[in-house]
Amino acid sequence: MDQSIPVKGGEFLVREIPPENIFIREDFSEEQKLIGQTCQDFLDTEIFPVLDRIDSHEEGLMRQLLDKTGELGLLAISIPEEFGGFGQSFLTSMYASEILGAGFSYAVAYSCHTGIGTLPILYYGNEEQKQKYIPKLATGEMIGAYCLTEPGAGSDANSGTSKATLSADGKCWILNGQKMWITNAGYADVFTVFAKIDNDRVQSAFIVERNFPGIVFNPEENKMGIKGSSTRQIFFNDCQVPVENLLGKRGEGFRIALNILHMGRIKLGANVIGSAKTAINYSVKYANERKQFNCLISQFGAIKFKLAEQVIRTFVTESAVYRASKDIEEAIKYFTGIGEDKGRDTMEAFNQFAIESAAMKVFASEMLDYVVDEAVQIHGGMGYSSEMPVDRAYRDSRINRIFEGTNEINRLLITDTVLKRAAKKEIPVMEEAQKIMAEIPGLKAGVKETAQDYYKSKEVSIRNFKKAALVLLKTVSEKYTKTLVMEQEIINNISDMIMLLYAAESTLLRIKKLEKTKNAESQKIYRDILDVFVYDAAALIRKFGSDAINSFAFGETKDLLKKGIDYWTDVEGINIRDARRRIADTLISENKYCF
Ligand SMILES: Cc1cc2nc3c(=O)[nH]c(=O)nc-3n(C[C@H](O)[C@H](O)[C@H](O)COP(=O)(O)OP(=O)(O)OC[C@H]3O[C@@H](n4cnc5c(N)ncnc54)[C@H](O)[C@@H]3O)c2cc1C
Numbered sequence: 001m002d003q004s005i006p007v008k009g010g011e012f013l014v015r016e017i018p019p020e021n022i023f024i025r026e027d028f029s030e031e032q033k034l035i036g037q038t039c040q041d042f043l044d045t046e047i048f049p050v051l052d053r054i055d056s057h058e059e060g061l062m063r064q065l066l067d068k069t070g071e072l073g074l075l076a077i078s079i080p081e082e083f084g085g086f087g088q089s090f091l092t093s094m095y096a097s098e099i100l101g102a103g104f105s106y107a108v109a110y111s112c113h114t115g116i117g118t119l120p121i122l123y124y125g126n127e128e129q130k131q132k133y134i135p136k137l138a139t140g141e142m143i144g145a146y147c148l149t150e151p152g153a154g155s156d157a158n159s160g161t162s163k164a165t166l167s168a169d170g171k172c173w174i175l176n177g178q179k180m181w182i183t184n185a186g187y188a189d190v191f192t193v194f195a196k197i198d199n200d201r202v203q204s205a206f207i208v209e210r211n212f213p214g215i216v217f218n219p220e221e222n223k224m225g226i227k228g229s230s231t232r233q234i235f236f237n238d239c240q241v242p243v244e245n246l247l248g249k250r251g252e253g254f255r256i257a258l259n260i261l262h263m264g265r266i267k268l269g270a271n272v273i274g275s276a277k278t279a280i281n282y283s284v285k286y287a288n289e290r291k292q293f294n295c296l297i298s299q300f301g302a303i304k305f306k307l308a309e310q311v312i313r314t315f316v317t318e319s320a321v322y323r324a325s326k327d328i329e330e331a332i333k334y335f336t337g338i339g340e341d342k343g344r345d346t347m348e349a350f351n352q353f354a355i356e357s358a359a360m361k362v363f364a365s366e367m368l369d370y371v372v373d374e375a376v377q378i379h380g381g382m383g384y385s386s387e388m389p390v391d392r393a394y395r396d397s398r399i400n401r402i403f404e405g406t407n408e409i410n411r412l413l414i415t416d417t418v419l420k421r422a423a424k425k426e427i428p429v430m431e432e433a434q435k436i437m438a439e440i441p442g443l444k445a446g447v448k449e450t451a452q453d454y455y456k457s458k459e460v461s462i463r464n465f466k467k468a469a470l471v472l473l474k475t476v477s478e479k480y481t482k483t484l485v486m487e488q489e490i491i492n493n494i495s496d497m498i499m500l501l502y503a504a505e506s507t508l509l510r511i512k513k514l515e516k517t518k519n520a521e522s523q524k525i526y527r528d529i530l531d532v533f534v535y536d537a538a539a540l541i542r543k544f545g546s547d548a549i550n551s552f553a554f555g556e557t558k559d560l561l562k563k564g565i566d567y568w569t570d571v572e573g574i575n576i577r578d579a580r581r582r583i584a585d586t587l588i589s590e591n592k593y594c595f
Contacts, residue, residue, distance in 0.1 A: 019513035023326030039099035054228035070140025083134035101271030105228030117144025123343035124248040145188035147179040162195035175239040186230030203253035214239030225395030262350040269321040269360035272368040304584035320506035324356040358410040365400035414495040433474035464568035465501035493548040528579040542569035
């Protein structure tokens with residue numbers, strides 16, 4: 001690959017970058033903040049007051065809300081100007097996704113429409129298709145949906161049995177099949193539907209309008225959470241799709257489906273940050289009001305622990321998500337600059353960051369589950385009451401680990417993609433790992449590569465985390481060559497290590513970059529966040545690494561790897577209790593997320 005792409009996907013494993021090169025949330029411009037404010041105002045005035053009505057599927061309400069979103073221009077943020085959009089950057093759309101992500105079921109409808117509902121046509125449609133659909137999708141005149149999943153084809157999405165055959169007169173595709181779990185199905189006007197033409201091995205994609213003959217919608221699914229988002233099964237019974245509505249090339253559907261999902265995954269990362277901040281606000285407000293034993297519960301160490309952890313995990317996720325988003329944005333500029341097909345070139349950029357997107361999808365969705373779970377706990381019995389908003393936050397969070405590819409599938413994808421890129425020599429994983437392996441015999445327990453400087457010592461820790469992951473990637477792939485796919489537990493261990501080190505490094509870079517702009521007091525809190533996260537990450541990386549080693553290695557190799565892992569994860573002890581208390585105290589005194 002050409003070296004002029006600023007950062008390659010997965011390269012973080014083998015390359016260090018200066019903090020100036022990463023994007024942090026604090027870098028958003030005034031114009032971007034204004035868009036964020038518009039999103040926030042919209043949530044405050046139009047969505048939050050009607051959450052119960054949304055969840056009860058009040059007839060026509062969600063569609064009206066999407067119409068209003070369209071009137072404000074928020075469905076068109078990153079649609080090119082030539083199709084009636086605002087042509088804003090990917091990062092701006094991520095920012096909007098973060099803010100609107102706090103909108104519970106509405107957020108799901110919004111994300112589905114602006115992401116998987118619109119982008120397949122924008123990126124893979126021909127000129128006529130784009131002219132016909134994109135301006136309407138940009139205003140909300142049409143709402144989009146995405147139909148990949150079938151009753152027998154979920155994670156194994158290409159195994160779907162939906163079929164398309166050309167009609168005798170050659171004028172339309174006759175579509176037959178059943179799709180399930182289709183978001184926005186209740187009111188969407190246009191669907192990207194995946195089906196195999198004749199006996200093709202891979203799927204093609206079709207643009208299907210709601211009023212085409214032969215479509216039947218099941219009633220709404222009764223779901224555990226995101227109750228107000230529309231989710232239905234759709235049957236295509238000899239549905240006639242005009243021949244010109246084939247999207248992309250024949251057999252390109254599965255590639256379209258996967259590439260769109262890479263984008264959906266990183267967007268999900270932004271969505272859940274918004275939800276997490278809302279849940280933290282519920283938590284701290286309640287903790288600052290509720291008294292037990294004659295004391296506000298926010299003053300108890302056990303509650304401070306939870307509040308601090310909620311903040312740490314949210315802040316860390318945010319650092320990593322926006323870092324990856326900027327890298328994607330740069331890659332979009334690069335690929336669209338050298339290519340001739342803007343849509344496919346943009347998708348190439350998302351594909352390039354498949355590792356980071358999958359990592360963020362898993363990390364962020366699990367972060368949110370932690371945050372909402374502890375939000376319920378902080379509310380005690382009231383957390384279990386459907387009177388309280390944490391009830392909705394808790395139920396709505398859970399879906400994030402399931403859609404956009406389950407977390408199991410995404411964990412597999414992380415390590416698998418790293419190894420594929422390594423095999424293609426796109427990232428020098430094996431070469432670096434080889435050098436690191438040679439260092440292990442010389443490592444002396446207790447004798448550390450010391451660094452007096454605060455940031456240097458954190459850099460050493462994170463460099464060591466990378467060493468641990470790289471060495472495992474190499475030894476495991478050599479041990480299993482073609483059968484690694486059967487070793488999912490080990491793959492998961494390595495993926496967890498990769499996610500943790502990427503998150504830790506992103507947080508370090510963000511805080512280092514902030515050093516120049518923040519006052520000493522707030523910088524102390526950021527250092528506390530970093531201290532706690534790196535300390536915990538080291539323990540987790542040691543555990544995941546040891547689990548992997550104990551599962552596959554023996555003899556000398558095992559001893560060598562164990563020695564390496566123990567050394568690389570031996571970080572300096574910090575007063576973790578006091579660090580968490582300081583973080584919690586900041587949240588408690590502000591009574592809202594303020595980091
Ligand atoms: C509310 C909601 C909205 C949705 N919206 C849409 C939509 O708009 N469009 C759309 O096309 N789809 C949508 N989906 C479908 C969603 O993407 C799928 O549910 C998801 O991909 C998982 O597929 P599945 O449900 O068939 O689970 P399965 O694939 O049956 O998985 C069951 C379990 O097995 C695990 N598993 C499966 N394969 C493997 C493997 N190889 N290795 C290890 N573990 C594995 C899974 O991780 C999971 O834990 C939605 C789903 C829900 C619930």
